[in-house]
Amino acid sequence: MTGRIFTLLFLSSIITSGTVLHAQSKSDRKTAKRLQADISFLASDDLAGRRTATDGEHKAADYIEKRYKEIKITPYKSQYRLPFNFVYGKEISPATQINIGNLSVPVNEEAFPMPFSGNKHMTSDILPDVMEQGSIWMISIYNDSEEASNPHFEAEKFMYERAKDAEKQGAAGIVFYDSFGATFPAVFNRHSEYEPLEIPIIYLSHTSYRKFIKDTEPAHVNGINIDLNVSVNRSERTGNNIAAYIDNKAKYTVIVGAHYDHLGFGEDGNSLFANAVKEHQVHHGADDNASGTAAVLEIAKWVKSKHLNHYNYLFLNFSGEELGLYGSKAFVKDQPEIDSMHIAYMINMDMVGRLNDSTHALTIGGVGTSPTWGDMVTMAGNDFKVVIDSAGQGPSDHTSFYNAGIPVLFLFTGTHKDYHKPTDRAEFINYKGEVQVIKYVDKVLAKLDKEQVKPAYTTTKQQTMGKSKFKVTLGIMPDYTFETGGVRVDGVSDNRPAMKAGIKQGDIITMLGDHKIIGMQSYMEALGKFTPGEKTQVTLTRDGKEMTLPLEFLAK
Numbered sequence: 001m002t003g004r005i006f007t008l009l010f011l012s013s014i015i016t017s018g019t020v021l022h023a024q025s026k027s028d029r030k031t032a033k034r035l036q037a038d039i040s041f042l043a044s045d046d047l048a049g050r051r052t053a054t055d056g057e058h059k060a061a062d063y064i065e066k067r068y069k070e071i072k073i074t075p076y077k078s079q080y081r082l083p084f085n086f087v088y089g090k091e092i093s094p095a096t097q098i099n100i101g102n103l104s105v106p107v108n109e110e111a112f113p114m115p116f117s118g119n120k121h122m123t124s125d126i127l128p129d130v131m132e133q134g135s136i137w138m139i140s141i142y143n144d145s146e147e148a149s150n151p152h153f154e155a156e157k158f159m160y161e162r163a164k165d166a167e168k169q170g171a172a173g174i175v176f177y178d179s180f181g182a183t184f185p186a187v188f189n190r191h192s193e194y195e196p197l198e199i200p201i202i203y204l205s206h207t208s209y210r211k212f213i214k215d216t217e218p219a220h221v222n223g224i225n226i227d228l229n230v231s232v233n234r235s236e237r238t239g240n241n242i243a244a245y246i247d248n249k250a251k252y253t254v255i256v257g258a259h260y261d262h263l264g265f266g267e268d269g270n271s272l273f274a275n276a277v278k279e280h281q282v283h284h285g286a287d288d289n290a291s292g293t294a295a296v297l298e299i300a301k302w303v304k305s306k307h308l309n310h311y312n313y314l315f316l317n318f319s320g321e322e323l324g325l326y327g328s329k330a331f332v333k334d335q336p337e338i339d340s341m342h343i344a345y346m347i348n349m350d351m352v353g354r355l356n357d358s359t360h361a362l363t364i365g366g367v368g369t370s371p372t373w374g375d376m377v378t379m380a381g382n383d384f385k386v387v388i389d390s391a392g393q394g395p396s397d398h399t400s401f402y403n404a405g406i407p408v409l410f411l412f413t414g415t416h417k418d419y420h421k422p423t424d425r426a427e428f429i430n431y432k433g434e435v436q437v438i439k440y441v442d443k444v445l446a447k448l449d450k451e452q453v454k455p456a457y458t459t460t461k462q463q464t465m466g467k468s469k470f471k472v473t474l475g476i477m478p479d480y481t482f483e484t485g486g487v488r489v490d491g492v493s494d495n496r497p498a499m500k501a502g503i504k505q506g507d508i509i510t511m512l513g514d515h516k517i518i519g520m521q522s523y524m525e526a527l528g529k530f531t532p533g534e535k536t537q538v539t540l541t542r543d544g545k546e547m548t549l550p551l552e553f554l555a556k
Contacts, residue, residue, distance in 0.1 A: 051264025133170030258292030259321030291353025355433025365410030
């Protein structure tokens with residue numbers, strides 16, 4: 001489950017009914033044994049945490065494909081594996097060169113361009129502590145040793161804001177340097193959310209500052225030549241979704257899905273384990289989400305054996321979920337038939353392996369996305385204490401389908417102390433409890449297939465992350481994976497300014513009033529400029545064509 005929006009869960013109502021702990025039948029024991037085999041393999045050290053676009057992800061994909069072949073379910077559109085490209089972040093191009101005086105500075109962890117640097121070549125002779133327009137400026141990051149040892153000092157934020165101001169004042173480039181030896185030195189943040197500036201900007205650690213500036217100062221008394229040739233590129237990678245399909249030649253298709261990727265060694269900064277990367281421990285992801293992956297395989301086996309045939313059944317295993325729902329978003333975008341006209345509903349399972357034997361609590365999300373789900377929730381009441389979350393948007397892949405106008409259900413057995421830590425291991429899975437969750441999904445599928453019901457779609461209140469400093473809202477769900485200029489709209493909330501203005505899913509917002517929108521940062525800065533009731537216009541691109549719409553902001 002992606003940690004980026006995990007905190008949205010779950011302030012919800014609870015249906016309190018008596019729970020029944022069933023003795024396991026022979027069939028249930030066989031199911032539990034298969035679950036244990038699947039989860040134990042997917043969460044093994046050999047798969048190294050199943051991080052997207054790694055060998056661990058590929059091994060997991062091979063295993064899932066093999067299991068679908070064993071179940072005798074054919075691939076979707078003649079191939080199980082559906083690759084998708086995504087922007088992983090930023091990387092320093094090998095073409096980058098830093099020269100100070102007559103010395104070439106190695107580009108490494110001690111000296112590097114900032115991720116918001118402009119891609120530009122600039123050279124100038126500068127005097128120490130003299131900041132002239134049209135020249136490269138040298139700026140100390142810290143005022144004193146106390147500031148350099150402060151663990152809460154946000155070096156990247158300071159450098160971005162100082163660089164933005166310096167650029168306005170005419171700086172042609174910037175060399176930030178650490179003259180005190182910071183306790184927590186800056187690193188190249190490949191996932192930096194700061195938008196690029198026009199000028200080249202580099203960082204020198206205390207070691208590099210001493211070696212290339214301070215210790216050679218006598219030679220610089222009359223000035224020093226600094227030559228910066230900076231190139232910071234987008235880093236693109238390829239992940240793999242897996243799709244298996246039962247084609248009953250029906251009018252509508254049902255989707256059952258779960259993500260199979262996890263955190264690797266915590267390299268992407270989403271681990272909750274202290275010193276994750278330094279200690280290089282595998283984040284096994286048994287519950288998150290080998291449990292959901294194994295559940296989809298069992299449900300696929302059951303649907304096949306029971307010959308449910310009033311719908312087509314599409315079984316999806318997503319990658320890239322932990323990075324921000326990349327895989328499910330790509331699938332919905334790349335498959336034009338995944339829409340409200342062709343898909344009956346989608347069920348998503350994420351972290352369904354830790355059913356608590358005491359509370360027997362099962363969260364069912366997406367309940368507000370269709371009036372049909374009321375009866376389905378009631379069916380679970382005899383076996384679980386049900387926690388209801390009505391929202392269609394949430395911390396997992398069902399969000400991508402809800403935004404496409406498809407009713408969704410989301411199953412989740414609760415968080416625990418091992419979430420996003422190396423200790424999320426297979427031995428802690430409640431296999432008997434997961435069998436009960438799977439049997440509940442089977443009942444839902446069987447009931448709807450028998451009744452041949454296509455659930456009606458209803459929109460739900462958009463969830464927001466925490467408190468916002470903005471006085472107004474536009475009422476969109478941004479696509480956080482979009483990085484090619486502007487803000488792409490993933491979803492539009494009912495009766496909010498965006499919908500009233502005529503903004504649609506897929507639009508790319510490039511201007512709010514006079515404020516240019518380059519990405520999420522400039523979008524948020526622009527929102528902060530408006531007040532409730534203020535009228536302006538929004539400029540956007542739709543299907544390659546630019547258009548401008550009138551817009552009136554409402555209070556949040």
